[in-house]
Amino acid sequence: MLNKKIAILGAGPSGLAQIRAFEAARLAGKKNLPEIICYEKQADLGGMWNYTWRTGLDKNGEPVHGSMYRYLWSNGPKECLEFADYTFDEHFGRAIPSYPPRAVLKDYIMGRIDEEAVSKYIRFECPVRWVEYDKESELFTVTVMNHKTGQQETDTFDYVVVATGHFSTPNMPYFKGLENFPGRVLHAHDFRDALEFKDKDVLMIGSSYSAEDIASQCYKYGAKSITISYRSQPIGYEWPEGIEERPLVTHFEGNTAHFSDGTSKAYDGVMMCTGYLFHFPFLPDDLRLQTHNCLYPEHLYKGIVFQQNPKLIYLGMHDQYFTFNKLDLQAWYARDIMLGDIELPNAEERLADMKVWQDRHQALDGSDDQNIEFQGDYMLDLLAATDYPEFPIKKQGELFKQWLRDKDEDIMGFRERTYASTITNTMATELPKPWLEIKDDSLESFMSLDFVEVTVD
């Protein structure tokens, strides 16, 4: 019997988790593993974590995947995403603070990845052009553009794993008068460097993570004033002088924004922090997930198996508190389904299982505490079924709750808080000075800071 073939679309955190899941099986002595080809649009692995200065379209004319900006620091504690089988202690050899900058966190998450081992599965600069499924042969045909050769490549697969993310295609609403705004108008997806807004009056529209974090960045790097405009509810933090919240913009006149409370103000730039679209331009309707950003997307059994065609797997389509290890759990579960080690129930049974979770999802009261527990339980469900190493999901969930309380208490200072590892109990060290004063976010610079050991009373 020929080995099965699997296409993984994307070599970001989700796609890499899927490759690692199969590698783990191989290292465990598993035989007759499928052939894997991973197609990646970018020239390197890491997906969203592969920072790029580019915006709009990349060097090959493809939409830029990255939404990360310079000076981005983790907005959640590193202890909430620590891996059981690869601790921060192991990676850094010493205790570091709980909220590291992007480059430091990337160093950790890439640290356990054997780049040589995984890269041999990956075709870089190969955006997927079109996927089709043939019911007779039960095979997918995947066509990609290989920008390295300038030619397309087509291959057939038994399974396709969609791991292209859903934080790359901006949702960009229109407000009357924007077409005449005399200055920069951008989406958070295209935000790269807060220094562009130094001494400027900036308007941010939106009230979720992008708005709160980019507002904080711009404040840190010297924006003159920042207004956050919300649709339904203010974020509600105690903002420092220079950041304020106003209700939704109604329209623009020249560089003046008018708000629904009748106030108005002139701005130099407008940034939409209005979220992202699920966008799969390479998938025909019968394979295309249509859902929204939530904790349990529709049409996905166990959050990953496409109901209409269970040979199609979607990874990482949830909104998230938990991140990398949730993706790992999904990838391990998906692997075992593709290997037949987990038997896939029939469509009706899958629907029934989804309904249980969807009902629970519907019943959530919207509080972070409930959301975190719900996502933790989803992960425990996956964890129970595979050989993924056990880790303290509930403890990490409790840390998420603590994090949200700390952020509530001090939005500009929460990154100075420290937490103990849920794996090693190692206590994080303190930043030697306030986050607002540490402006160089490079790995070298951060790791050369004199971190302060926390004295336990």
Add this chain to the structure above:
Amino acid sequence: MLNKKIAILGAGPSGLAQIRAFEAARLAGKKNLPEIICYEKQADLGGMWNYTWRTGLDKNGEPVHGSMYRYLWSNGPKECLEFADYTFDEHFGRAIPSYPPRAVLKDYIMGRIDEEAVSKYIRFECPVRWVEYDKESELFTVTVMNHKTGQQETDTFDYVVVATGHFSTPNMPYFKGLENFPGRVLHAHDFRDALEFKDKDVLMIGSSYSAEDIASQCYKYGAKSITISYRSQPIGYEWPEGIEERPLVTHFEGNTAHFSDGTSKAYDGVMMCTGYLFHFPFLPDDLRLQTHNCLYPEHLYKGIVFQQNPKLIYLGMHDQYFTFNKLDLQAWYARDIMLGDIELPNAEERLADMKVWQDRHQALDGSDDQNIEFQGDYMLDLLAATDYPEFPIKKQGELFKQWLRDKDEDIMGFRERTYASTITNTMATELPKPWLEIKDDSLESFMSLDFVEVTVD
């Protein structure tokens, strides 16, 4: 016999020309015309002329087509693009200056288009996802995403006309250090409003039309300084104080650009005026034109018929002096081929014809004068074969030559020059004040200026 079906991809100047060509045949009493469906990514017709404030990706997550910016004025005389069957006199009812702003020129070029008549052929917000050709049935299958319904549509066609342009997908080179440049880095494609660069030091990389025009715009709207960095040759105009040319950037350190002549300077923003890629992500290799921006693209018989598959037509793939009426000529010729009114020679004969033109193209000395004559001759070749109304191509060519001399003489003042219509002999009126002083580019504002009649000695 069933009528033929034709898909036109794009409702910009090229696609609209193709629709108009068939409409003209219909109005002339031609029977058994093909069924036409035009798929357009944007929500309105006009292509590049449909100005958008958006950059990067549009509201549907599709790459933004438009590269036009606010305050753009025609950089060539309107007399060079005047239509024989729809004159400026007829449209405006009076003489206007030779170099109108975008909105005014758009008003003219859209003026002769019967929007109701053409719009019934157009499916808006329908980007093409994938096209395939089946050799047995000799039909194309075209799949589009209809963003209005959220569902895809698939249909088959006898002919496909690719009219999606080639000034939409930026060519964006990398220079060492760009990833750490602390400010805005963009491609001219994403440039919208020069006021963003008021009082700023701006670096433009490139030395073609984008660089010279955007540099002029930024100067006009108060940039502190503008440097144009060229690869091989400076543009060479007598720039005003505040604009200078330097050889190519070698690398960046922080906000400082280093040039190949050993000089350096600090900048607030960097703009790549480095041209565009031919990009057809919806076409498989066997249908995909691979060429570069020039006056006679490879693989296109008569500049329009795809050699490998002559049921595939490409419009507007040339670099251009002549614009709209060249597109018209191509569309009329393409129409007559699709109708069988012009017999398509066999592949060998087509190759021989292409070789004649390619040889001449190769032999051009690179001067604008020769280029203009070459493009004029190409147009005369097309004109001779169809019923497109005759117009003074050679006279308009001479005007192009005059325009280039005038630009050479006064890069900041050439838009104050006036020319006589090659169709009606009407002399253009003069701007009442220098171009640099007219900052409102709206149709209303421009048309309310007191244009000055040119007194002929």
